[in-house]
Amino acid sequence: MTYKEKVSLIEKIESECGKEIKALTLGYRQKILKIFDRVRDRKIKELKKNILL
Amino acid sequence: MHDWKDDLQRVFASIPKEEAPQGESSLPVEGEALSEEEAKKLLEALEDAQERLTRAEQQAHGEGVSNSIRAGREGATASESREVHEATQEFEEGVKERVRRAKKAIRDIERPVKKKKRRNEEEPAQGGSLKVRSEETARESGQSTIPKERVRNPQIDGRLIIIGREILNERGVNITVEDFIQAIEEETGEHISREYYYSLFNAARAQVPFAIGKKREKIDEKKEEPLKKQEQESQPQKKPQEHHDKQESLDIDFIARLVVLECGQSGSYAQYCDRLRRRIGGKIDSMSQKELSDLFRRASIVRHPEEEKIKQNVEENRRRLFELVSLFVREFPEVTSGTELIRIMKERGYDPDIANTDDFLSFFDQAHSDAQKKSERISQSVVHPESTGPLLDREQKPSHAIQEEKDGDVIDVEGYAITPSQEVASHLYVEDDVFSKKKGRVARVFESLSERTKESVARIWDRAGIEYRQRIVRIPAFIERLHDKKAQRKKVLIEDSEAEIKKIQQELDTISELEKGPLTKKQRKQAQKDRDKREKRLTELEQIRNEGIRALDVVQEQKKKYQHTCQEMAHKTYAVIEGIASPFRERSIDLEDQYKRVWQKAMHFYNDIKEIQSIITTLEKQQKTTAIKAEKLILKEKIRALRTTLEQALSQYARCQQELSKIQSVLTQVKKKIKKWDDKIESIKTKSKPSPNRTPKASTWEPIGEYTPEIEQPEQEKKEPNVSVKKYQTLWNERFGDSLMFDISALDTIRRELASTIMPELKKVSLNETAPIKYIELLLRAYIKKVIEQERLKGGWSSKSDKKLSERTDEMITYIRARVIT
Numbered sequence: 001m002t003y004k005e006k007v008s009l010i011e012k013i014e015s016e017c018g019k020e021i022k023a024l025t026l027g028y029r030q031k032i033l034k035i036f037d038r039v040r041d042r043k044i045k046e047l048k049k050n051i052l053l
Numbered sequence: 054m055h056d057w058k059d060d061l062q063r064v065f066a067s068i069p070k071e072e073a074p075q076g077e078s079s080l081p082v083e084g085e086a087l088s089e090e091e092a093k094k095l096l097e098a099l100e101d102a103q104e105r106l107t108r109a110e111q112q113a114h115g116e117g118v119s120n121s122i123r124a125g126r127e128g129a130t131a132s133e134s135r136e137v138h139e140a141t142q143e144f145e146e147g148v149k150e151r152v153r154r155a156k157k158a159i160r161d162i163e164r165p166v167k168k169k170k171r172r173n174e175e176e177p178a179q180g181g182s183l184k185v186r187s188e189e190t191a192r193e194s195g196q197s198t199i200p201k202e203r204v205r206n207p208q209i210d211g212r213l214i215i216i217g218r219e220i221l222n223e224r225g226v227n228i229t230v231e232d233f234i235q236a237i238e239e240e241t242g243e244h245i246s247r248e249y250y251y252s253l254f255n256a257a258r259a260q261v262p263f264a265i266g267k268k269r270e271k272i273d274e275k276k277e278e279p280l281k282k283q284e285q286e287s288q289p290q291k292k293p294q295e296h297h298d299k300q301e302s303l304d305i306d307f308i309a310r311l312v313v314l315e316c317g318q319s320g321s322y323a324q325y326c327d328r329l330r331r332r333i334g335g336k337i338d339s340m341s342q343k344e345l346s347d348l349f350r351r352a353s354i355v356r357h358p359e360e361e362k363i364k365q366n367v368e369e370n371r372r373r374l375f376e377l378v379s380l381f382v383r384e385f386p387e388v389t390s391g392t393e394l395i396r397i398m399k400e401r402g403y404d405p406d407i408a409n410t411d412d413f414l415s416f417f418d419q420a421h422s423d424a425q426k427k428s429e430r431i432s433q434s435v436v437h438p439e440s441t442g443p444l445l446d447r448e449q450k451p452s453h454a455i456q457e458e459k460d461g462d463v464i465d466v467e468g469y470a471i472t473p474s475q476e477v478a479s480h481l482y483v484e485d486d487v488f489s490k491k492k493g494r495v496a497r498v499f500e501s502l503s504e505r506t507k508e509s510v511a512r513i514w515d516r517a518g519i520e521y522r523q524r525i526v527r528i529p530a531f532i533e534r535l536h537d538k539k540a541q542r543k544k545v546l547i548e549d550s551e552a553e554i555k556k557i558q559q560e561l562d563t564i565s566e567l568e569k570g571p572l573t574k575k576q577r578k579q580a581q582k583d584r585d586k587r588e589k590r591l592t593e594l595e596q597i598r599n600e601g602i603r604a605l606d607v608v609q610e611q612k613k614k615y616q617h618t619c620q621e622m623a624h625k626t627y628a629v630i631e632g633i634a635s636p637f638r639e640r641s642i643d644l645e646d647q648y649k650r651v652w653q654k655a656m657h658f659y660n661d662i663k664e665i666q667s668i669i670t671t672l673e674k675q676q677k678t679t680a681i682k683a684e685k686l687i688l689k690e691k692i693r694a695l696r697t698t699l700e701q702a703l704s705q706y707a708r709c710q711q712e713l714s715k716i717q718s719v720l721t722q723v724k725k726k727i728k729k730w731d732d733k734i735e736s737i738k739t740k741s742k743p744s745p746n747r748t749p750k751a752s753t754w755e756p757i758g759e760y761t762p763e764i765e766q767p768e769q770e771k772k773e774p775n776v777s778v779k780k781y782q783t784l785w786n787e788r789f790g791d792s793l794m795f796d797i798s799a800l801d802t803i804r805r806e807l808a809s810t811i812m813p814e815l816k817k818v819s820l821n822e823t824a825p826i827k828y829i830e831l832l833l834r835a836y837i838k839k840v841i842e843q844e845r846l847k848g849g850w851s852s853k854s855d856k857k858l859s860e861r862t863d864e865m866i867t868y869i870r871a872r873v874i875t
Contacts, residue, residue, distance in 0.1 A: 003091040006162050007098055013162075014102045017155035021109055021148050025116070028144035032120050035136050039129045040556065044563055047583070 117141035217257025309352035536612035775823035
């Protein structure tokens with residue numbers, strides 16, 4: 001492999017890995033968001049309950 | 054007024070464009086084989102990529118941690134927190150796994166193909182057994198539990214050195230070899246042959262700043278010993294030694310000349326040998342006596358201009374020695390004695406030629422004092438990140454650092470509050486230190502090069518310069534990361550505030566909706582209370598958010614400001630490099646000139662040698678011709694001598710012939726007399742019978758002539774008088790003229806003929822003057838012989854006439870002789 005090929009391969013590997021990590025991060029964030037939405041819903045429900053009590 | 058900024062701009066403008074931008078390769082991209090330069094650049098690209106991947110991993114971890122904290126803050130239940138934790142863990146592991154895979158893939162790019170091949174070749178050599186080692190056995194023996202088929206037996210490649218260096222950076226250079234091995238295995242997931250660890254450890258340690266020269270105090274001596282043995286076995290020849298040998302072999306003639314110069318032309322052979330041994334070590338023992346004597350003979354024939362040059366080289370060597378000593382003093386500041394320094398230098402493969410101990414010690418003192426001064430200067434200006442001492446006092450700090458502190462612009466570096474300019478300065482210090490080493494390395498290269506071409510020198514120097522410049526452009530990147538981190542923190546703060554504000558607003562909306570409906574007084578009061586509480590918190594959060602936005606702006610400003618500072622510092626540093634580089638460039642130009650001069654001189658000598666060779670060839674030819682000529686002369690002489698001998702022999706033959714004819718004539722007369730006597734006896738016998746008492750008469754035999762060879766009487770020649778030929782002729786013609794006239798002109802012809810060929814003594818006969826009788830007689834006999842031959846040829850000559858003439862000749866000669874002498 002030439003120097004250029006090697007460098008481009010490194011860049012490619014890095015970019016692929018970056019994409020995978022990005023996808024993982026998006027999935028993770030959605031999952032976390034759902035959990036936090038649930039927490040928020042629960043809290044509002046609790047607040048309502050608390051106020052109405 | 055002279056503006057230094059203009060100078061910097063100019064310096065910066067002179068930087069080649071391909072070198073300045075970060076991340077862009079300035080190297081050639083074509084061609085299959087990687088040059089050393091490309092390999093180095095590739096290694097840096099690998100290192101950078103791995104660093105970025107590590108940062109991505111850390112970022113993911115940071116996000117996970119922040120979500121876990123948020124879960125706690127937002128009052129998530131245990132099960133919800135567990136969910137967050139599990140999701141975070143899954144995410145982090147996913148990222149970690151991908152980063153690990155990517156790192157491995159990147160490392161594999163760099164790994165040379167031949168190693169894989171070698172590993173494949175080695176496997177059958179182990180008896181074809183690829184069985185995995187029992188983990189229990191391995192644990193019992195304290196060895197790695199990594200399967201044996203994964204055992205690598207590599208050369209110490211750059212990738213492993215990087216990993217090793219990282220480990221040493223993290224855990225310190227005093228890590229034990231055992232710990233080092235474990236760390237390497239954990240990091241690479243591979244098992245390396247044990248004997249290579251030591252080499253790897255040394256190679257990695259050599260790249261850790263400030264680690265050179267430090268001893269491995271913590272390594273157990275018992276463990277170290279076998280490792281040392283292994284190291285010695287695996288590395289029978291150390292690199293510096295090889296380098297040293299190469300240098301010696303290159304310059305042995307030069308060193309010999311130096312030796313002769315030092316000892317003087319009249320130095321003894323033993324002195325020369327002793328001095329040479331000190332300079333080139335045991336190599337002298339491998340040289341034969343002839344080689345040695347030839348070497349010194351060559352070294353002794355030094356022409357005057359060359360002698361001057363060598364004197365200059367001696368000065369140059371002294372200068373180099375000083376540089377070398379300075380370098381070692383900088384690298385080993387703890388060394389306080391010259392002897393100790395010599396020991397360290399020798400340990401590292403440098404055998405300084407300390408012909409003059411006073412010189413060396415004065416160099417050492419000077420270098421030591423210089424190093425101390427420099428160290429004091431540096432300690433007054435910057436704070437070293439590795440320093441464990443307190444930060445500089447306020448009074449000692451530079452004004453810009455105090456201003457930065459006032460602005461609250463302080464960063465946390467390994468537990469110390471340091472302003473960005475200090476941080477940059479400390480990095481520059483490290484860079485400068487690295488470059489000092491590089492400079493030292495270049496100086497060492499110069500040491501070894503001496504007479505090599507400019508191309509090699511320039512190539513080495515350019516490599517060092519490019520590397521240094523690449524390091525300089527990394528500093529702005531570091532500053533950028535630093536500020537990005539700060540900005541990120543501010544952004545997180547702002548985002549968190551905004552998220553909470555949004556949440557509180559939603560809660561307030563909910564409260565408003567509830568308030569619209571029918572509520573009891575108590576419920577309304579509670580709602581109001583909740584509203585107040587949230588509104589208060591909302592105000593607080595808005596304040597926090599606004600402050601965060603302002604702080605973010607400040608950070609962005611600072612980022613710009615420090616980027617500019619860094620750029621300026623890079624320019625300054627580049628100017629410094631240029632300052633350092635230019636003497637080396639000049640030196641390389643000097644070397645080129647020197648090389649050209651040496652080459653021209655060599656060509657001149659070569660032409661001289663060729664000319665001399667052609668002269669030698671011509672001379673050899675001439676010598677050959679001369680030899681032939683001489684041989685010819687000798688032969689001529691021999692021929693002449695032989696001819697003389699032959700002439701002598703012929704004359705002797707003629708004389709013998711003459712004597713023989715004389716003897717024959719005497720014999721004939723004797724025979725005649727005998728016959729006469731016999732006839733008489735017979736007649737007496739027949740006429741009368743002898744009476745018994747008769748006594749024989751006395752013999753009447755008388756000798757006719759007595760033979761006395763003339764050759765045997767040389768004294769006679771002196772006694773005999775010289776006679777004129779004319780007289781001889783007169784006597785001859787008076788007595789024998791009726792039968793044979795004495796023709797003097799014919800006689801002279803015969804004389805000349807015979808004198809030139811077989812009878813040189815006839816030269817002595819002068820027909821107009823007197824001559825010895827002997828020669829005149831000889832001439833007469835030859836004349837008569839010639840006449841006989843001529844007559845015989847005519848056919849009018851019988852043997853009787855011949856006999857008669859011969860008798861008459863003898864008679865005539867005897868007669869004339871008698872007449873002349875009397």
